Amino acid sequence: MGMADFPVAEFEHRLERVQFAMHAGNIDAILFTSEAEIRYFAGFRTLFWQSPARPWFLVLPSIGKPIAVIPEIGAALMGTTWIDDIRTWASPAADDDGISLLSSVLGKFVRIGLMMGRESSLRMPLADFNTLQANLRSASFVDVSPMVSELRMLKSSAEIEIISAICTIASNSFENADTLFYEGQKLNEAFRAFKIELLKQGAEDVPYLVGGAGESGYEDVISPPDDTPLKKGDVLMLDTGATLRGYFCDFDRNFAIESANDAAKTAYATLYTATEAALDIARPGATCAELFSVMAKVIGSNSSDVGRYGHGLGLQLTETPSIISFDETVLEAGMVITLEPSMMVGEGKMMVHEENIVIRDGMPQLLSKRAAPELPII
Amino acid sequence: MGMADFPVAEFEHRLERVQFAMHAGNIDAILFTSEAEIRYFAGFRTLFWQSPARPWFLVLPSIGKPIAVIPEIGAALMGTTWIDDIRTWASPAADDDGISLLSSVLGKFVRIGLMMGRESSLRMPLADFNTLQANLRSASFVDVSPMVSELRMLKSSAEIEIISAICTIASNSFENADTLFYEGQKLNEAFRAFKIELLKQGAEDVPYLVGGAGESGYEDVISPPDDTPLKKGDVLMLDTGATLRGYFCDFDRNFAIESANDAAKTAYATLYTATEAALDIARPGATCAELFSVMAKVIGSNSSDVGRYGHGLGLQLTETPSIISFDETVLEAGMVITLEPSMMVGEGKMMVHEENIVIRDGMPQLLSKRAAPELPII
Numbered sequence: 125m126g127m128a129d130f131p132v133a134e135f136e137h138r139l140e141r142v143q144f145a146m147h148a149g150n151i152d153a154i155l156f157t158s159e160a161e162i163r164y165f166a167g168f169r170t171l172f173w174q175s176p177a178r179p180w181f182l183v184l185p186s187i188g189k190p191i192a193v194i195p196e197i198g199a200a201l202m203g204t205t206w207i208d209d210i211r212t213w214a215s216p217a218a219d220d221d222g223i224s225l226l227s228s229v230l231g232k233f234v235r236i237g238l239m240m241g242r243e244s245s246l247r248m249p250l251a252d253f254n255t256l257q258a259n260l261r262s263a264s265f266v267d268v269s270p271m272v273s274e275l276r277m278l279k280s281s282a283e284i285e286i287i288s289a290i291c292t293i294a295s296n297s298f299e300n301a302d303t304l305f306y307e308g309q310k311l312n313e314a315f316r317a318f319k320i321e322l323l324k325q326g327a328e329d330v331p332y333l334v335g336g337a338g339e340s341g342y343e344d345v346i347s348p349p350d351d352t353p354l355k356k357g358d359v360l361m362l363d364t365g366a367t368l369r370g371y372f373c374d375f376d377r378n379f380a381i382e383s384a385n386d387a388a389k390t391a392y393a394t395l396y397t398a399t400e401a402a403l404d405i406a407r408p409g410a411t412c413a414e415l416f417s418v419m420a421k422v423i424g425s426n427s428s429d430v431g432r433y434g435h436g437l438g439l440q441l442t443e444t445p446s447i448i449s450f451d452e453t454v455l456e457a458g459m460v461i462t463l464e465p466s467m468m469v470g471e472g473k474m475m476v477h478e479e480n481i482v483i484r485d486g487m488p489q490l491l492s493k494r495a496a497p498e499l500p501i502i
Numbered sequence: 503m504g505m506a507d508f509p510v511a512e513f514e515h516r517l518e519r520v521q522f523a524m525h526a527g528n529i530d531a532i533l534f535t536s537e538a539e540i541r542y543f544a545g546f547r548t549l550f551w552q553s554p555a556r557p558w559f560l561v562l563p564s565i566g567k568p569i570a571v572i573p574e575i576g577a578a579l580m581g582t583t584w585i586d587d588i589r590t591w592a593s594p595a596a597d598d599d600g601i602s603l604l605s606s607v608l609g610k611f612v613r614i615g616l617m618m619g620r621e622s623s624l625r626m627p628l629a630d631f632n633t634l635q636a637n638l639r640s641a642s643f644v645d646v647s648p649m650v651s652e653l654r655m656l657k658s659s660a661e662i663e664i665i666s667a668i669c670t671i672a673s674n675s676f677e678n679a680d681t682l683f684y685e686g687q688k689l690n691e692a693f694r695a696f697k698i699e700l701l702k703q704g705a706e707d708v709p710y711l712v713g714g715a716g717e718s719g720y721e722d723v724i725s726p727p728d729d730t731p732l733k734k735g736d737v738l739m740l741d742t743g744a745t746l747r748g749y750f751c752d753f754d755r756n757f758a759i760e761s762a763n764d765a766a767k768t769a770y771a772t773l774y775t776a777t778e779a780a781l782d783i784a785r786p787g788a789t790c791a792e793l794f795s796v797m798a799k800v801i802g803s804n805s806s807d808v809g810r811y812g813h814g815l816g817l818q819l820t821e822t823p824s825i826i827s828f829d830e831t832v833l834e835a836g837m838v839i840t841l842e843p844s845m846m847v848g849e850g851k852m853m854v855h856e857e858n859i860v861i862r863d864g865m866p867q868l869l870s871k872r873a874a875p876e877l878p879i880i
Contacts, residue, residue, distance in 0.1 A: 160554075172724035174710045174743060175820040176538075176621045177813065196807035200722035200850075214809055218828035221620070238628065242594070243554045246624040250616065251645055267629055312706070319707075320698050328690070328726075329697075331709065332552045344578035346550040348706075348748075365552060370726075429574035431592055435555065442553040450596035472578075 128167055129369045130282055132206045135167055137280070139189070145271045146186045146237065154237035154268055155230065156182040157247040160440050161239065164276060165190055167205040169370045171329075172198070178215045179222055179248040183229050193226050223252050227259035234263055241269030243444060273444040277436055278458045283371065284482055287437065287460055288491050290327065290368040291375070291480050295493035297321045298362075298377045302502040307356050307381050311337055311349040314360065322366045332365030332441050335376070340387040341473035345430070345466070356382040359392075359499070363478065365441040372441050374462055375478040375492045380501045391426075391469040392499035395477035398422040398465040399495075402433075402447075406463070406481060406488040412451040419447075419465045428466040428474045437462050437480060459483040460491070506545055507747045508660050510584045513545055515658070517567070523649045524564045524615065532615035532646055533608065534560040535625040538818050539617065542654060543568055545583040547748045549707075550576070556593045557600055557626040561607050571604050601630050605637035612641055619647030621822060651822040655814055656836045661749065662860055665816065665838055666869050668705065668746035669753070669858050673871035675699045676740075676755045680880040685734050685759050689715055689727040692738065700744045710743030710819050713754070718765040719851035723808070723844070734760040737770075737877070741856065743819040750819050752840050753856040753870045758879045769804075769847040770877035773855035776800040776843040777873075780811075780825075784841070784859060784866040790829040797825075797843045806844040806852045815840050815858060837861040838869070 142165070146154065156162050159173040162182045173180075181193040192198075192207050195215035202210050211229065213222050230236060239245075246253060257265070279287070297318065304317045314337075319330045335349065336342025337360045345363060354360060363376035378392060398419040405418055419433045434447030437460050445453035447461065455461075459482070466476035480491040520543070524532065534540050537551040540560045551558075559571040570576075570585050573593035580588050589607065591600050608614060617623075624631060635643070657665070675696065682695045692715075697708045713727065714720025715738045723741060732738060741754035756770060776797040783796055797811045812825030815838050823831035825839065833839075837860070844854035858869040 169726055170724045171710050171712055171726070174818075175813075176623065176818060177810075177820045177824065195809065197722075197809055198724065199807065201725050204725075212807075214807075216620070216809060216824050216826060240628040240632075242599070242627060244627050245554065246628050249620060249622050249647070250618040250624050251647075254618075269627070269629075316701055316706075320701050323694055323698050323701075328694075329708075332549050334549055344575075346548045346576065347579050347582075348547055348549070429577065429592075431573065431575060431594060432555075435553075440552075440554060442555045446555065446594050448594060 128205065129169060130167065134280060134282055135165065135206045138165055138275070141275050142184065142272065143186055145275065149271060150235060151237040151266065151268060152186055152233035152235050153230065154184040156184065156239065158239065158245060159247070161272065163370060163439055166192060166202070166207050168202055170201060179252065181222065181226050191229055193222060193229055195222070221252065223255050223259070227256060230260055230263065236263050236265050237268035238265045239269045239272060240267040243273070244269050276438065277444060278456060279438060279460050279482070283438065284458070284460060286369050286371040287373065287480070290366055290371060291373040291491035293326045293368065294322065294364055294366055294373045294375065297325045301377065301379050301500070305354065305360055305379060305381070305502060308353050310351040310353055312351050314354065315349045315362070318362055318364070322364065327366035327368060329367045330364065331367060332374070333362065335360070335362040337361070338473060340385060341391065341469035341475040343472060345474065345476050354381050357385060359384065359388050359475065361476065363476070371439055372437060373480055373492065374437050374441050375480050376476060377495060378475065378477065378499060380499050382501065384499050384501055387469055389499050391467060391475045392477070394422060395465050395467060395475060396495065396497050399463045399477060399479055402463045403481070403488060406455060406483060408455055408457050408483060408485060410455050412445045412447050412453045412455070413449055415463070416447050416449050423465060423467045426467040428468055430466045430476070434462040434464040436460065455483045457483055457485050506583065507547060508545065512658060512660055513543065513584045516543055516653070519653050520562065520650065521564055523653065527649060528613060529615040529644065529646060530564055530611035530613050531608065532562040534562065534617065536617065536623060537625070539650065541748060541817055544570060544580070544585050546580055548579060557630065559600065559604050569607055571600060571607055573600070599630065601633050601637070605634060608638055608641065614641050614643050615646035616643045617647045617650060618645040621651070622647050654816065655822060656834060657816060657838050657860070661816060662836070662838060664747050664749040665751065665858070668744055668749060669751040669869035671703045671705050671746065672700065672742055672744050672751045672753065675703045679755065679757050679878070683732065683738055683757060683759070683880060686731050688729040688731055690729050692732065693727045693740070696740055696742070700742065705744035705746060707745045708742065709745060710752070711740065713738070713740040715739070716851060718763060719769065719847035719853040721850060723852065723854050732759050735763060737762065737766050737853065739854065741854070749817055750815060751858055751870065752815050752819050753858050754854060755873060756853065756855065756877060758877050760879065762877050762879055765847055767877050769845060769853045770855070772800060773843050773845060773853060774873065774875050777841045777855060777857055780841045781859070781866060784833065784861060786833055786835050786861060786863060788833050790823045790825050790831045790833070791827055793825050793841070794827050797841070801843060801845045804845040806846055808844045808854070812840040812842040814838065833861045835861055835863050
C-alpha cells in the first residue's frame with residue numbers, strides 16, 4: 125500500500141488556503157471530479173484513473189475536512205490518506221453510479237464550486253452531472269477554476285523538493301545522451317533507450333516523452349516516434365515529463381548527430397538567448413506576459429505555432445499559468461514554471477528549448493540543469 | 503512524425519459503421535472531445551493529452567468525413583492522419599478557446615450527438631460547453647455513448663493483432679519473473695524492474711502498473727508501490743497495462759516469494775477455476791452477466807469489493823462492456839475482454855487473477871499466455 129506523499133500538515137495547509145478563498149468567494153463547498161485536484165487535496169494517488177469506468181468525487185466544505193465519495197474499490201487506498209470521511213458505493217452500478225450518494229452529501233450546500241474554466245474537464249458523465257443538478261434544485265454551481273489554479277500555482281517547499289528531484293533525474297539521464305543515441309538508431313529505439321535510462325536513474329514513471337529528429341529541426345513536437353533512423357546532421361529532440369511521487373519534470377534537450385548545420389546552430393543559440401532573457405527578468409512581480417514578451421523579442425518573426433513559451437508545472441505536466449501575451453499572472457516566489465521558447469527553422473521545421481525553474485526572491489532557481497549554450501554534437 | 507497506426511480503409515470502415523448507426527438514430531453529427539474517440543475515428547495519437555491546457559474537437563457528420571477543430575500546435579500531426587478538413591485556432595486563447603470556431607462548424611446541425619453516458623467525460627471546460635450550447639440555440643445534444651461504445655467493443659483484425667502483440671510482450675516479460683523479483687527486493691524496485699523489462703521486450707509505454715505484495719494476498723489492487731521489501735511467503739502481484747501503438751494489454755500475474763501458505767494456494771486455485779469456468783462459456787451469444795455469474799459461483803461468499811470480474815480492452819485500459827451482474831451485453835466474435843475474478847483471502851487481504859481473450863466463433867482465443875494452474879513459487 126502506497127505511503128503518503130506528504131505529511132498531514134501539507135494537506136491541512138492546502139485546505140486552509142482554499143477554505144480562506146472559499147469564505148472570501150462565498151462558496152459553501154467545492155465538488156472535485158478530476159485526478160489532479162483529488163490528489164492535491166486528499167493525497168489520493170493511483171494510476172487507476174487510466175480506467176474511465178468509475179467516477180470519483182471529493183467534496184470540500186468551507187468548514188471541516190474533505191469528504192471522499194468514491195467507488196468501493198478505492199476505499200482501502202483512500203483509507204491510507206488523511207481523509208476520515210469516506211463514503212463508498214458499489215461501482216460500476218446498474219443505474220445510479222454514485223449520484224444519489226453524492227447528492228445527499230451535497231444537499232445542504234447552496235453555492236457549490238466546480239472546476240468549469242480554463243484547463244478543466246468534467247471527469248464524470250455529463251448525463252450524471254445533469255441528474256445531480258436536478259437533484260440539487262436549490263443549489264447553484266459556480267466556477268472555481270481561477271481560485272483553485274491560483275492556489276496550486278504556489279508550490280510548497282515539499283512539492284518543490286520532489287519536482288527538483290525528478291528534474292535532476294532527467295538532467296542526469298540527458299547527460300548520458302552520447303551513449304544512448306547514435307547515427308542509424310531508429311527514433312523509436314532512441315525513445316525506448318531514454319525511457320529505460322530515466323527509470324534506471326530513479327524516475328517512477330515516464331507518462332510523457334515526445335520529440336523528433338531532422339535536419340535543422342523537426343516537423344512537430346507532439347508526435348509519437350516512428351522508426352526512421354537518425355542520420356548524420358539530424359537534430360534530435362527529446363521532451364520528457366517523467367514523474368516522481370506523481371510530480372512531473374517537463375523539459376527537453378536537443379542534440380546534433382555527428383554534425384550540425386548553421387541553421388540548426390543559429391536557431392539553438394537564439395532559443396538559448398531567449399531563455400537567458402527570460403531568466404534575467406523571472407522575479408517576483410514580473411508577469412507571465414512580460415516573460416513571453418522578452419522571449420518573443422529575441423525570436424522575432426520566426427515564432428512557431430505552439431502558442432506559448434512555457435507554463436506552470438507540478439502534479440500535472442502542464443498547469444496554469446501560461447507564458448503567453450495575455451496572461452497577466454504576477455510571478456511569486458514558490459511558483460514552478462517552464463520556459464519553453466520555440467521557433468521555426470526554415471520551411472516546416474521547428475526547434476524548441478525548455479528549462480524548469482522555481483521563482484525565488486531574487487534570481488530564479490534552475491531545477492533542470494541548464495542546457496549547453498551551443499548545440500551539443502554527439 | 504508518427505506513422506499511421508492503421509490503413510485508411512480501417513478508418514473508413516469505422517466511419518461507415520458509426521454513420522450507419524447515426525442514420526438509424528437520426529443524429530446529424532457527433533461532437534467528440536476525448537482522447538479515445540478522437541484517436542479511434544481520426545487516428546490522431548499523441549501523449550500530448552497529458553497537457554490539460556488545450557481542448558481538442560472532432561466533428562463527425564452523418565455524411566462525409568470527420569472535421570478536426572483543433573489548436574494550431576496539432577495541425578502538423580493531424581495532417582498525417584486521414585483527416586482532410588482541419589480547422590485550427592491559436593490556443594491557448596485569451597477568451598475564445600475554439601468555441602466560436604467550433605460553433606460555426608456545428609451550426610448547421612440540429613441533433614448533435616455527445617458522449618454523455620457511462621464511462622464518458624467532458625474533456626473541455628464546462629463553461630465553454632455552456633457557451634457552445636448557448637451559441638447553438640436551435641440544436642439539441644443527445645447521448646451517443648451507448649452507440650459509440652457498442653461500435654468500439656467489436657475489434658477489427660488489425661486491432662486484435664496489436665492487442666495480441668502487446669499481450670505477448672507482457673507474457674514474455676512475466677516469464678522472466680524468477681530473474682526479476684526476489685526476496686528482500688523493495689516493492690517499488692520490483693515495479694521498476696518490470697517496467698524496464700516490458701520496454702526491453704518491446705512495449706512502447708507502460709501507462710499502468712499496479713500491484714501489491716503480502717502474506718496470502720495484498721491489501722488492494724490500485725495502489726502505487728511503497729519500499730517494503732518482499733518477504734519469504736509473500737504473494738507478489740503485478741497488473742500491467744502496457745501499450746503498443748496506443749493499444750493496451752491488461753492482465754496480472756501472482757508469484758509467491760520462496761514459499762506459499764495454503765490460504766494463498768487455495769485462493770489462487772479458486773481464481774484459476776473461476777477463469778476456466780468463464781473460458782468454458784465465453785462464446786458468441788453468451789452475455790457478460792452470464793460470465794460474471796459462472797465466476798461468482800466458483801468464488802462464492804468470498805467476493806471482493808472490486809465490483810466486476812472483467813471488462814472490455816482496447817485503446818483504453820478498460821472499456822465497455824463490464825463483466826458484472828447487470829451487463830446484458832451479448833458477446834460477439836471480435837470482442838476483446840478481460841476475465842478478472844478477485845476474492846478476499848482472510849481479513850483485509852485479496853487476490854486477483856486476469857486473462858485477456860478475444861471472443862471467436864467457438865472457443866475464445868487467449869491473448870495473454872494462460873497463467874499457471876497453481877501459484878508459481880519463485
